[in-house]
Amino acid sequence: xxxxGIDARLAGVIRRVERAAERxxxxxxxxxxxxxxxxxxxxxxxxxxxxxxxxxxxxxxPEAEAKRAEIGPTPGVAWHMIGRLQRNKARRAVRxxxxxxxxxxxxxAETLHRIVCEExxxxxxxxxxxxxxxxxxxxxxxxxxxxxGARAVAELSGLRVAGLMMMAPFTSDEGVLRSAFREASRLFxxxxxxxxxxxxxxxxMGMSNDFELAVEEGSTRVxxxxxxxxxx
Numbered sequence: 001x002x003x004x005g006i007d008a009r010l011a012g013v014i015r016r017v018e019r020a021a022e023r024x025x026x027x028x029x030x031x032x033x034x035x036x037x038x039x040x041x042x043x044x045x046x047x048x049x050x051x052x053x054x055x056x057x058x059x060x061x062p063e064a065e066a067k068r069a070e071i072g073p074t075p076g077v078a079w080h081m082i083g084r085l086q087r088n089k090a091r092r093a094v095r096x097x098x099x100x101x102x103x104x105x106x107x108x109a110e111t112l113h114r115i116v117c118e119e120x121x122x123x124x125x126x127x128x129x130x131x132x133x134x135x136x137x138x139x140x141x142x143x144x145x146x147x148x149g150a151r152a153v154a155e156l157s158g159l160r161v162a163g164l165m166m167m168a169p170f171t172s173d174e175g176v177l178r179s180a181f182r183e184a185s186r187l188f189x190x191x192x193x194x195x196x197x198x199x200x201x202x203x204x205m206g207m208s209n210d211f212e213l214a215v216e217e218g219s220t221r222v223x224x225x226x227x228x229x230x231x232x
Contacts, residue, residue, distance in 0.1 A: 006051045009228050017222070020215035031215055034080060034204070036225035039232035042067045048228070049077050057101070057223055059083025061092050068096065082165075082204075082223055084139060087111045091119075099125040101165045101204055104139040109153040116158030127165040127204055128153050128191075132183035133176075138167055146187045147194060154197035161195075163202035163220070164188050168210055177210050181217035188218070 010033075018028040035048045038059040045056050045067060055078040058064040064079065078098040085093055085102055090111045093100060103109050103126045116124055128150045131140035141149040146164075154161040166184040168177050184205055192200035206214025206222040214222060225232075 005230070006047050006228060009230070010051055010053075013224060013227055016212055017215055020212040024216045024218075026215070030220055032202075032221045033228075034082075034221055034223045035228050036082065036207075036223050037067075037229065038063065038083070038225065040225075040229050042070045044229055045071060045074070045077070049074065054078065055080055055098075057082040057225075058097075061085070061089045061096065064096055065092065091115050094119065094121070094124060097124075099127075099162070101127040102129050102139075103127065103153060103159075104129040104131075104141070106149060106152045109156055109159060113156035113158035123158055123160040125162045126153070126159045127163050127202060128161060130164050130166045130184055130187055132166055132180045132187070133169045135169060140166065143183055143187060147190050150191045150198055151195045154195050160199065161197065162199050163204065164191065165202075165204040168205065168207070168214070172209075174213065177213050178217060181205055181214050181219070185218035 017031050021028040021031055034055055034057045035053050036057040037044045048056060054076055057080045060083055081093050081097040081100045082102060085108060087108055094112060094115045129140035130146045131138050132143055134142050150161060153159060164184060164187060168180045188203045191198045202221050203219055204221040204223060205219045208224050208227040211222040211224060
């Protein structure tokens with residue numbers, strides 16, 4: 001897609017975010033749009049940067065590596081890992097990404113912490129992934145273990161826990177979606193209140209099919225692919 005096409009789609013998305021925030025009595029400025037470039041060419045990253053977006057989300061380490069090799073340095077554009085991260089790719093992810101949004105276990109967090117320390121780099125921004133619908137097909141901390149899990153991750157000096165991330169159930173049932181988003185918001189507030197080292201800056205939830213509901217229920221970052229970049 002051309003940068004002109006992205007500009008038009010992005011303008012529509014911004015209007016939808018604004019209306020959703022207003023319905024919830026929130027400021028639209030509280031909500032960040034993270035374009036998801038997985039499955040798109042490196043040109044898509046150039047286009048979203050030209051549209052003024054300052055971060056992109058990728059799901060797979062090898063795909064992101066290939067794009068970074070093709071594009072070269074991307075000043076002003078942060079790279080976020082938003083897909084499931086296998087521990088055997090953790091070192092490559094630490095070297096590649098500015099933030100890792102899919103820390104779904106203490107074991108993965110400990111691996112990342114060890115690598116950050118070994119590489120003598122600044123702490124990495126991470127989000128702790130929660131699985132509020134307790135879906136067996138998704139990873140992440142269940143509701144009953146999310147606060148203790150986030151606390152354990154926050155104690156690791158190589159990581160800076162910016163907040164939580166969740167993936168909603170894949171359904172069009174608004175009631176099911178709202179319930180999952182509300183539970184993530186509740187856990188986010190608990191972590192803010194109960195964990196001193198939990199920075200609580202980001203609650204990442206909502207994708208192209210449900211982001212307006214997510215904003216209404218407290219999301220501060222929506223991860224949007226198709227609605228901005230079109231079909232892969």
